[in-house]
Amino acid sequence: MIYIKHQLNSLVNNDVDSFKYLKSLDTSPVYETYWKFACKRQDIYFNRLSKKDLPWTEDPVLKIHKFTNAYRAADRVSQYLIKNVIYRDDLPNSAEEIFFRIMLFKLFNKIETWQLLEKKLGAITYKNYSFKIYDAIFQKAMESKTRIYSAAYIMPSGSSSFGFSKKHQNHLQLLEMMMNDNLAGKLARITKMKQAFELMRSYPTLGDFLAYQFITDINYSELTDFSEMEFVIPGPGAKDGLKKCFKSNNVNEQELIRFMANHQEQEFNRLGLHFQSLWGRPLQLIDCQNLFCEVDKYSRIVHPEIVGISGRTRIKQKYSCTRDLELPWFPPKWNINEKIHRTSIMVNSN
Template sequence: MIYKQQQRTSFQEADSKYPSYLKSFDLSPVYKTYWKFACERQSIYFNRLNKKERPWTEDSVLSVHKFTNTYRAADRVSQYLIKNVIYRDDLPNSAEEIFFRIMLFKLFNKIETWELLEQSFGLISYKNYSFDAYDEVLKKAMERKARIYSAAYIIPPARAFGFDKKHQNHLQLLQKMMSDNLVGKLAKTNKMKQAFELIKGYPTMGDFLAYQFVTDINYSELTDFSEMEFVVPGPGARDGLRKCFKDKKNFNEQELIQLMANHQEEEFSRLGLSFKSLWGRPLQLIDCQNLFCEVDKYSRVAHPDVMGISGRTRIKQKYNYTGELEQPWFPPKWNINEKIAQSLTLHPYK
């Protein structure tokens, strides 16, 4: 196991040479684990892409339990959204149609549900959309005991629309967004927070969910926000923040996440860690937010004496091998896809 149980000593006692931006904090051992976890999880990702034989890590926690990737956009569902939902040459690519596809996919956030709808209706299009037809397909799937929603995060039922079934309310929510021309309003915003506020104004769209959705929309060409301008911590990230920072001083949670993103290169270097970025793209605020959530889970085993807000003490999901990773592909505006193709062809990840 890489991350051995540490003695009960303060971060400052264990690391006498810490930089000025950390001096005011009382940090737990989980803070250092945050950076080690980011490196090791990214190393596993590249080992899989390189088709290296297992084990991909010597870390017993990462070997046994399921964790998301260091970069959110590299996760399986995000990759599917980018490659199979947003950027499709065989589908209508007006702003309205792209927005419809993104929100239809994300309201369920489950690949199997999207593929079920494609199998039922052919090419997904708002122009040919019918509430009754989509409702019928999803009801029949539920009658077969199929799960139509992802367990990644809970999307509450939009009861404001008055239907009995959760999926019916979400289809109505989607229709409401379309009839309001939400995509047109989003296109006029120049700040991610403004777009976030627009999405948050709809039923069930709380802070965390609205932030996740605006991030997914921003993978497309509909908006072009920097992922470094705005962040919203979810419940898991708040747990991770509590475990890393015993005392936040006068910093709020968003500022702490910004601190991590701003000083990532310095911290990897200071701690003697070799971090492989996403082909030159550093960790963004959304990635640092996600890492706090994953480190919260990881530390339940690695640092059981450090408690968060929720008090959870075990990791529920075990890792199950799902096959080799496909070549990743990211939003073209990030300008890294050519680097990926070259690295795979010429010298994979050396």
């Protein structure tokens, strides 16, 4: 609470105008926990990468419960999307084909579902797409009690928009609508992330949260080239975390997230924290948004007296390490993969 007002005095004039309302804000103890959590979660990530022995953290909550990485693109599903869906030398890489692969993967957001399609179809391409064939594969999977959707977030059924009884059928119809509209080509011509978000948001069943998530995923590819510091939309979990960090009820949530991203270095220094960035890449707006969601969950145990919007008091998912952490690979336009390669050589040589 303390520090935000001091920070504002040192901002350039246009920043002061943008964040003028922050002068009246008051923070709770969860605000400092936000920064501490980011450091601890990132320490776990690097401890895993460097093959350190357990425990990777001394934090009792992080030892037991599952939390996403501090950086969204470092999470398992995002890494799979980047490495195994988007950047494929063995598949056609036109804008149309890349967009088709990304949206097909993200509508289900489940690695096993993509692998099921590859097992049944071989190369996954829009050129060979068939509603009837895809529908049959998903129907058979569900009959055998296989889950084809991730539990990470809830996808609307889409029945009121497309008229099918099964959710996957409506989502295939949504994908067909996007392909028929040449959405890939339209997005490729857009220069602002907010405009791309608004175009995605115009499609049936896609609200603010999903549209923002999908644009972020598309932006991992070469189809678009938006800065992740350009635009942000808070999801329901992030709104809970924001409510817990900031006591004020009159809050511009997007600007608060931007405030966190813009002042991360100062806050880590103020609190005497060592934050390991993503090979020099600072936390972006999408990452700060995600961290609010994770801190909401974390504070249910660490700060049970501070209640958010949802009123939830438990963390459902327990942490279970089932595999070694592979060396990450990020969109080449971020220019950090060579740094990762050099780091891995140094680690292996030791």
